[in-house]
Amino acid sequence: MKFFSTKDLKNKNQRKHKVSVHKDEKQPLQAEDIFTAEEWELKNTDVIAHRIEDNKRILEELIGLGTSFDIVFREMEYVGKKAALLYFNGYAKDEVMVEVVKQLTRVKPEELGSNTIDSFIKKIIPHIQVEKVHTMSGAVQKLMIGSSILFVENASEAIAIDAKDYPVRSIEEPTLEKVVRGARDGFVETMMLNVTMVRRRVKDPRLKFELMTIGERTRTDMCIAYINDIVDLDLVKSVKDKISQIEVDGLPLGDKQLEEELLGRTWNPFPLVRYSERPDVISSHLLEGHVVLFVDTSPSAMILPTTFFHHVQHAEEYRQTPTVGTYFRWVRFFGILASIFLLPMWFLMVTEPSVKPEALAWIGPQETANVPLILQFLIAELGVDMLRMAAIHTPQPLTAAMGLIAAIIIGEFAVKTGLFVTEVVLYMAVAAIGMFATPSYELSVAIRLVRLVLLVAVAFFKVPGFVIGTTAILLILIFQRSFNAPYMWPFIPFNAKALFSIAIRKPFQQPKVRPSITKPVDSTRKPR
Incomplete structure (x- = not known):
């Protein structure tokens, strides 16, 4: 019987799967390195x-x-x-x-x-x-x-x-998208359960979940969800083509890494896709013609395309009456605007008293501190970020104690020792509340960076810095696109009816058509 060694297989390039080969080929062959002709053939075929x-x-x-x-x-x-x-x-x-x-x-x-x-x-x-x-x-x-x-x-x-049983945690309410009234079920790390929760809400045979696999090593399962007779099929094809072209070892961090692969290399801080852990939110977007991506091991789903205004709406607005929902929405809008512009505008009026209206003459620090204002703002911003990260990493029983330490001891003694003026702490707290009132966590982080940029621009260039900085941010938002959808729609390009729907939470029965941003094939909401 003829025998072959791993050295023969390597030189002839006849093996499909590698075996253990000695680094030093002068060493004598071991028993596990020798195969019969039958075994050699088995190792070179996929049988x-x-x-x-x-x-x-x-x-x-x-x-x-x-x-x-x-x-x-x-x-x-x-x-x-x-x-x-x-x-x-x-x-x-x-x-x-x-x-x-x-x-x-x-x-x-x-x-x-x-x-x-x-x-x-x-x-x-x-x-x-x-x-x-x-x-x-x-x-x-x-x-x-x-x-x-x-x-x-x-x-x-x-x-x-197929008799598998994945490890899975119990279904519970998402911590980032809580509601006073409404469903308490949220996505978990098992894709099949997440898909089932959406299927339970949308019992339409035209709802499709197309399975794909990504990653040479991780072989991560993901699926593309859409309603066949509503969604723009060109959008579905574009998403599938981009996913099929992804060549990576794997997606151990799930949907976030998939997002970066789909969007390409960009340093834009604003989120171009929306994440949600609520099956009712995902179902609503599917009925509007959006495409949703589920990734196994990720307890959230990715919605696309999305605009800036998708990130400032919350399910709680639709769990109340239209009047109350509209009020909540405007409070949230005010909080977001305050989070972006309150600190830079106050800082500008303090450093440039000529731009301060007479009616606001009382605005300004009544006392002085040992640290310049811009450093006070930067230290306060870093302190809020450190507090947020500490809250994430602190065990649950100790979070209340940590909050007391940060709010009472650090804040109070920072003012008493002359490190901060009282107004800086006050306005920083208002801006932080507005930031946390933002429904999208990704957008709240982007807002924090925008606020820092405006503060630095005002510190160096005063009024021109504020104007140029604000204009540059608006231009970035205007020219940004999410899967070929204008990011600032319906503000730019202007759509009066759609903008009114964002400003006012309409009654459920009133909208007759789906949003045009998704280019739905069936644009009517009511059954024919």
Whole structure:
């Protein structure tokens, strides 16, 4: 019998999967480096071997069988045929697999036809999601997403049993999108559960969830959701084309990394997609013609295209009467504007008294401090950011104590020691409240950066700095596009009806058409 070494395989470039090759080729060959002609052929093809032992040896190289403790290769024998069950110990649903093994032990020889695999699938295995796999790579791919693989002696195919049980936390209300009244269910890290929560709200057969896989190593599952007869299919095709062109090792951070891959390299701080953890919010956007992306392991969904005004609306506005919802919306708008412009405008009027109206002559620091105003603002901004990060990393029982320390001890003694003037603390607190009132966390972070830019511009250039800085920010917003949708729509380009709908929360029955920004195929909201 002729033998081959790993050195022969390397030189002839005939192996598809690498094996362990000694770095120093002068060392003598070991037993594990020598293969028979039959084994060599198996390792150069993507076939499922007839012998269980050969499959086992191939799997040792492909997936680390025998090295990774969580991979189980359960060898058995039924009606005179050897078989093996391959699965990840953490994925397998125990009660289902126990039932499968019990059923296999009851198999009688006369129940097996000429094709053993077909007989197992059609007559024996008691599970609803079972399919054949024809290649070893296909079997490994099914294994990696949680399926259990059954190999049978003298069969060139295997059986994939989708009996996985992903680790999942309980469904609870999202912390970033709380409402006083309304649903309390929020997305979790399992994509199938998230999709089901949306499907429960939109029982339309035209609602599609197209599955795709991203990442050479992580093989992350994600899906594109849309309603087929509402959405602009050109938008769907554009999103799918961009996703199919992504070439990365993986997406361990889920939807955020997918967003950066879709949008390209940009330093724009404003969010171009909207995230939501609420299935009712996602369902509403699907009915407006948006495309939604779900990524497995991410407890939020990505909505696109979005505009600036999508980020300043909240579900609470639609859980109240139109009058109350409109009031809440205007309070939120005021908070966002105050968060951006209150500190820069106050700083400008203090440093340039000539621009201060006579009616506001009382505005200004009544006392002086040992630190310049611009440094006070920068220190206060950094302090708020440090407080936010500390709140994230502080254990829950200690957050109240940390807040007291920051608000009472640090704030009070900073004023008493002359480090801050009282007005700086006051206006900084108002700006921080407006920032936290922003529904979109991503937009609130962008607003903080904009405020810092305006403060620095006023400090160096006074009135021209404020005017030029504000104009530059507006131009960035105007010329920005989210998947070819104008970011400042309906303000620019101007759409009076759509802008009125943003300013006033209309009654549910009043809107008759969907927003034109998504270019819906079916623009009518009412059934025909």
